[in-house]
Amino acid sequence: MPRSPSAARAAASLLTVDEALARVLARIRPLEPVETQLLDALGGVLAEDAVAGADVPAFRNSAMDGYAVRGTDVRRAGVRLRVVGSIAAGAMPAGAVSAGEAVRIMTGAPMPEGADTVVRVEDTDNGTDTVLVERATPTGAAVRQAGEDLRRGETVIPAGTPLRPAEIGVLASIGRASVRAVRRPNVAVLSTGDELVEIAEEPGPGRIRDANRYSLSAAVRAAGCAAFELGIARDEASDLRHALGNAAFGDLVVTSGGVSVGDHDHVKPVVDAMGSMDFWSIAIRPGRPLAFGELRTKRGTVPIFGLPGNPVSALLTFELFVRPALLRMAGHTKLHRPRARATLLDRVDKPKGLRMFARGVHDADAGTVRSTGPQGSGILRSMSLANCLIDLPEDATAAETGATVAIVRTDLPEDH
Ligand code: AMP
Ligand code: MG
Numbered sequence: 001m002p003r004s005p006s007a008a009r010a011a012a013s014l015l016t017v018d019e020a021l022a023r024v025l026a027r028i029r030p031l032e033p034v035e036t037q038l039l040d041a042l043g044g045v046l047a048e049d050a051v052a053g054a055d056v057p058a059f060r061n062s063a064m065d066g067y068a069v070r071g072t073d074v075r076r077a078g079v080r081l082r083v084v085g086s087i088a089a090g091a092m093p094a095g096a097v098s099a100g101e102a103v104r105i106m107t108g109a110p111m112p113e114g115a116d117t118v119v120r121v122e123d124t125d126n127g128t129d130t131v132l133v134e135r136a137t138p139t140g141a142a143v144r145q146a147g148e149d150l151r152r153g154e155t156v157i158p159a160g161t162p163l164r165p166a167e168i169g170v171l172a173s174i175g176r177a178s179v180r181a182v183r184r185p186n187v188a189v190l191s192t193g194d195e196l197v198e199i200a201e202e203p204g205p206g207r208i209r210d211a212n213r214y215s216l217s218a219a220v221r222a223a224g225c226a227a228f229e230l231g232i233a234r235d236e237a238s239d240l241r242h243a244l245g246n247a248a249f250g251d252l253v254v255t256s257g258g259v260s261v262g263d264h265d266h267v268k269p270v271v272d273a274m275g276s277m278d279f280w281s282i283a284i285r286p287g288r289p290l291a292f293g294e295l296r297t298k299r300g301t302v303p304i305f306g307l308p309g310n311p312v313s314a315l316l317t318f319e320l321f322v323r324p325a326l327l328r329m330a331g332h333t334k335l336h337r338p339r340a341r342a343t344l345l346d347r348v349d350k351p352k353g354l355r356m357f358a359r360g361v362h363d364a365d366a367g368t369v370r371s372t373g374p375q376g377s378g379i380l381r382s383m384s385l386a387n388c389l390i391d392l393p394e395d396a397t398a399a400e401t402g403a404t405v406a407i408v409r410t411d412l413p414e415d416h
Contacts, residue, residue, distance in 0.1 A: 014283040016394070017320060017355050023278075024292055024321050027303060030331045031183040031251060038171055041163050043224040044181040045331030050157040052174045055147030060111040064142040067102040067124060067131055068115035071139025079133045087112065102131050111143060118142035150174060162332060182331030187220045188250035189213055190230035190243050192258040192267060193309060198232070211380065212256040212314045216307070219318045220254070223326045235264035244274060247304070248297035251329060254322055257309030259291045267291060267306045275301060283394055285354040286377035287313035290321065310377035316357055316389075319410060327414065334414040339391075340407050345370035348390060348399045355394050359386035362407050369407050387411040 015023075033047030062068065068087070073079060086104035087093050093112035097103050102119070103112050111118075116139060123135035150156050156174060157167055163181065171179055196210040197203050210232055220227035228250065233243040235258060247253040258267040259279070268291055271277040277293030291306030305322050307314045324335040345368050350356040359372045359382040372385040391406040392399050399405050 014353075015280050017282060017284050020280055020282050020290065020292075021321055021324060024325050025328060025335070027294075028325045028328045031185060031329055033180040034183045035178050036181040037178050038168060038176060041171075041179050041181040042165065042168055044163055044184055046157055046159055046161045046163055046167070046179060047182050047331065048180040049155045049159050050171055050174065050176060050179065052150040052152055052154050052156050054174075055152045056150040056173050057144055057146055057148070060146050061144050062105045062107055062109050062111060062118045062142060063144050064118050064120045065106050066104075066118045066120045066142060067133075068097055068105040068112055069102045069117050069119055069133075069137075070097060070099055070115060071117035071137070071141075073099060074117060074119055074133050074137040075139075076136050077134055080130050081133065083127060083129055083131050085112070104128075116140060116143065160331070160333065162334075183251075185225040185251040185326050185329045186249070187225050187227050187326065188230050188247040188253045189217045189220060189227050190233055190247065190253065190255045192233045192235065192240065192255055194235045194264065196232045196257075211311050212307075212309065215311065215315050215380070216254055216256060216318055219315060219323065220326070223323050224330060225326050235266060237266045237270050240266050240270040241274065244270065244295060244304075247295060247302065248299065250302060252322075252326065253295060253302055253304040254307060254318065255304070256307045256314040259289045259306040259308060261289075271295065271304060271306065275304070277304065277306065279306075283354050284317075284320075285351055285356045286310060286375075287317040287320075288354075290317055292321070308377075311380040312359075312377045312383055315380070315383055319389075320357070324414075332414065334416055336414055336416050338409045338412050338415045340364070340388075340409060341404050342367055342369040342407050344368075344390070344399050344401060344403045344405045347401050348375070348392065350392050350396060350398060352397045353394055356390075356392040357408075358390040358392065359383050360388045360390040360407060361386060362388040362409065369405065 081102040084101045085094050087109040088106050089108035096113035097115040119133050119137045125132040191210045191213040195207050197207050199209045217227035230243045233240045258265045268277050268279050271293055275295040277291050280290050282290050287308050289308050293304050294301040295304050307317045327335050348358045348371050358375055360369045362369045372382045388407040388409050
């Protein structure tokens with residue numbers, strides 16, 4: 001039972017976290033593909049099928065330093081072969097290998113005609129004129145076949161694949177100096193509040209450092225996007241309007257503060273005048289007020305999030321709503337962090353009716369999770385100590401010690 005008429009009104013208009021996220025994602029589309037220098041595509045999403053233009057490796061070559069031989073000659077140990085040449089990586093064989101012969105060969109060097117097997121140098125006496133094979137070696141050993149990694153004409157990485165170092169290496173091996181990748185979102189980050197000072201300044205009486213601009217810009221970068229800072233807007237409509245004018249250069253805008261119902265909270269009316277903004281009350285602790293809308297710019301409309309000012313609320317609502325939106329914009333299809341269940345080591349109290357994301361430390365091996373201590377929405381340390389969020393459902397009033405709880409691993413990449 002809500003305790004007061006205002007609480008009842010608030011409860012009636014509360015959105016669940018899942019509803020709010022669905023509404024956000026429904027308005028977000030991937031950005032266009034752009035030709036991207038290969039290394040700059042790391043962390044991005046491939047927007048074309050990458051096809052191998054040739055076999056990789058292009059030629060049969062040795063996987064070991066040793067001797068290129070005929071497999072029939074080395075079926076047993078104790079054979080002595082005549083060494084008829086030597087091939088370094090990058091060189092070409094001078095001639096073929098006949099029965100009873102061996103060619104010294106280095107890792108990566110092309111296999112000479114006639115040879116089908118490499119005896120590792122460790123399995124020989126390392127001879128130069130003749131070589132003693134001290135260990136029987138199966139035919140085909142230590143030879144890399146042409147095309148055994150990638151086949152000419154084969155799609156080696158399909159469109160839509162997130163590019164990790166391994167994919168960058170595969171693309172390099174087929175000669176792609178640049179690839180078409182989904183453009184990386186450019187995100188404008190703005191702090192609002194008369195109390196805020198730049199972090200290098202000594203805050204005067206009643207003032208605090210602007211932590212959110214840094215945590216949120218860092219979260220933008222951690223999502224693989226570029227952040228540009230719009231600075232601090234004072235709690236005046238004109239200042240906000242001016243700052244948001246510069247946001248037009250971004251693909252998405254994130255503000256913090258000024259979205260509660262305090263006397264100086266101007267974000268909603270200002271954005272409404274420059275576009276539209278929905279002001280949502282989400283059934284969540286921490287981070288209840290969240291504004292989401294669109295700014296009209298010369299280039300079209302740009303999504304804008306008005307996050308709450310409390311540092312924990314700001315970073316948490318970024319994690320829950322902005323990060324998935326940015327990932328979708330960047331072309332990713334896995335938007336959700338890995339989830340797990342764990343045994344709670346300490347009791348967590350929560351308000352009934354709100355979904356709570358307590359900050360926790362998950363021990364995956366032990367299958368346990370404990371809270372990071374005081375969970376106030378101003379206690380940013382509760383996030384810095386955490387590797388997960390303990391996801392407690394709306395209807396619960398507490399999670400008891402020993403209970404099995406759901407967790408979200410915020411330190412691991414999205415897996416679904
Ligand atoms: P607001 O949402 O503007 O009412 O702010 C809520 C609380 O968050 C207040 O205590 C603010 O001082 C604080 N706050 C707002 N913006 C920031 C910021 N950029 N860095 C640190 N704290 C902030
Ligand atoms: Mg404020």
